[in-house]
Amino acid sequence: MIAKLRGVGHQAFLVGGCVRDLLLGVKPKDFDIATDARPDRIMDLFPRSGRVGAHFGVVLVRDVFDQVEVATFRSDHDYMDGRHPEQVRFESDPREDVLRRDFTVNGLMMDPDTGKVLDFVDGRGDLSRGVIRAIGDPYARFREDHLRLLRGVRFAARLGFEIETATFDAMRRDHALILKVAMERVREELVRILTEGGARRGFELLDASSMLADLLPEVAAMKGVAQPPEYHPEGDVWRHTLLMLEQLHQPTPTLAFGALLHDVGKPPTFRVADRIRFDGHVEEGVRLAHVILTRLRCSREEIEQVEALIDNHMRFKDVSRMKESTLKRFLRLPEFEEHLELHRLDAISSNKRLDNYEVAKSKLEEYSAEHLQPEPLVTGADLIGMGYQPGPQFSLILAMLEDAQLEGRIRSQDEAMDLVWEMFPLEG
Secondary structure, eight states: OHHHHHHTTOOEEEETHHHHHHHTTOOOSOOEEEESSOHHHHHHHOSSEEEEEGGGTEEEEEOSSOEEEEEEOEEEEEEOSSSSEEEEEEOSOHHHHHHTSSBGGGOEEEOTTTOOEEESSOHHHHHHHTEEOBSSOHHHHHHHOTTHHHHHHHHHHHHTOEEOHHHHHHHHHTGGGGGGSOHHHHHHHHHHHHHSSOHHHHHHHHHHHTHHHHHOHHHHTTTTOOOOTTTOTTOSHHHHHHHHHHHOOSOOHHHHHHHHHTTTTHHHHOEESSSEEOTTHHHHHHHHHHHHHHHTTOOHHHHHHHHHHHHHTTGGGGGGGSOHHHHHHHHTSTTHHHHHHHHHHHHHTTTOOOHHHHHHHHHHHHSOHHHHSOOOSSOHHHHHHTTOOSSHHHHHHHHHHHHHHHTTSOOSHHHHHHHHHHHSOOOO
């Protein structure tokens, strides 16, 4: 694409995160191109393309294998909504395009043929120093686009960089601007902080900037909430949660939210009796997780899975004492691997005892899907054929039969029917 643009007399460069990643020796997830060609010209040159931001001069160019955003050099003016400029001016000078971007490490352009880098903002210097620095006046950058507050945290966390002092001062002063951003965009950034690496560092920065209290006050409330030292020698609920975030390795969003929120019910249920107690913290945690994830506009499926992770995370302490039928029902929870991993993270971030984890893991490996959820030996229709009348008793009978089947006490329909007649004899 760059060759084609240049072949007809236009400037064209790789730009932004892909250049940053290439210079860091990381494979870019995607590539963006900046050019002095206007959008109509880009679409003429690449018929298989479409405008994704006509007002901003962004065209999505598709070929057989990829799709690449090609954007016209521009300068932005008059941000009125804290996210999008009211006015853009197309430019011919690549420097003008760089100066309207967010951070110096994202303000680099590269000629892919020669590897030559255009650097108008000392982005390469900040890459070598490991620094996230706003381009120009940080207060102006964050007031233009409030989402940059979260993006700065994400880049610092993922790359393991420090945030430059003036940039972080601006973040702390204007932290409340993040509340003006659509929750869908906030959620996307939080998920990326949680899943792209450096989640602990990301949440420490959110806390230090006051954005944690803005966006997730229920999580900020974990700080200073003591735990029984015999179970949690690591310290308070906040430290325990940070240790879990530190251990996340390419998690799913639901597992990451499960790690973040599994103990969110502890602060409101904290009390001291014979020892520190958190009576009902699981139920309260499920309720608060629903509130938080609904506020973040998560999908119903995501919310239900995180709720299930929180609701079941304390059950692992009983796995070695569970009846076989109870254990099998536990192991067949949807996405049980996430439950198992959450428990592992919980254990290594507290007392480091993994005996229950090993029991559950070995049983999960031992049982086939048929062992965990076998076809019922007797159905409701069979019960009617045996002379039983439909009603509340049906569910009791079927649950009893499933227990017996899961525990290996019955293996055939005849044995199942005999057990029904024995336990629920027909009158008359």
